[in-house]
Amino acid sequence: MNTAATLASPVQAQEVRTEHSVWRTSIRFTLLMTLVFGIVYPLILTAASGALFPHKAAGSLIERNGQVIGSELLAQRFASDRYFHPRPSAAGNGYDATSSGGSNLAQSNTKLVQRIQADIDKLALEKPGHPVPIDAVTTSGSGLDPDITPDNAYFQAVRVARARGLTEQQLNELIRQHTRARTFGLLGEPRVNVLELNLALDKAAK
DSSP states (O other): OOGGGGSOOHHHHHHHHHHHHHHHHHHHHHHHHHHIIIIIHHHHHHHHHHHHOHHHHTTOEEEETTEEEEETTSOOOOOSTTSOOOOOOOSTTTTOGGGOOOOOOOTTOHHHHHHHHHHHHHHHTTSTTSOOOGGGTSOOSSSOOOEEOHHHHHHHHHHHHHHHTOOHHHHHHHHHHTEEOOBTTTBSOOEEEHHHHHHHHHHHHO
16 A cells, blocks of 8 residues: 555645644734734823823813813804804704714705805895805804804804894904914914803803
């Protein structure tokens, strides 16, 4: 009986050992990377951000009298004439964070054009003879933008002043105090956080 035919050649044995080695290495590497980048790295970043930037790491929450009333990062609906209004939202009723997103309507879409024109016509009555700021009638990409432009805030000051019995100059000064400059003096545009401005408005009216 020729036993040589039943034995694996040295080359075949080497190929089997090499294949097993590749699989073991791949599995070990996958487990190691999962541990490092899926558990250790996120925990380190979470701990570091909580220590260095506790307010932002916690969601930039705004509290009054020990109660969370909102976040600096999310717009809220203000419908009363006594308050400054945020940008329009395509994120569902009440600026719902669970349905964040834009309308995805093109500039040529008739529905979008008609909606914007109707908003322009309505807002133009608040301050006749002045152009309506573009961010007063257009939504942001997220639909949850908490900020408006200073031009938008100054445009609304007439309506808010009339509703509260204040002077426009008083509101303009409040807007100036709550206008944030460009980040690092370079990034973005000057902006006004609507929730913070309205809270300051209520505080000043007391």
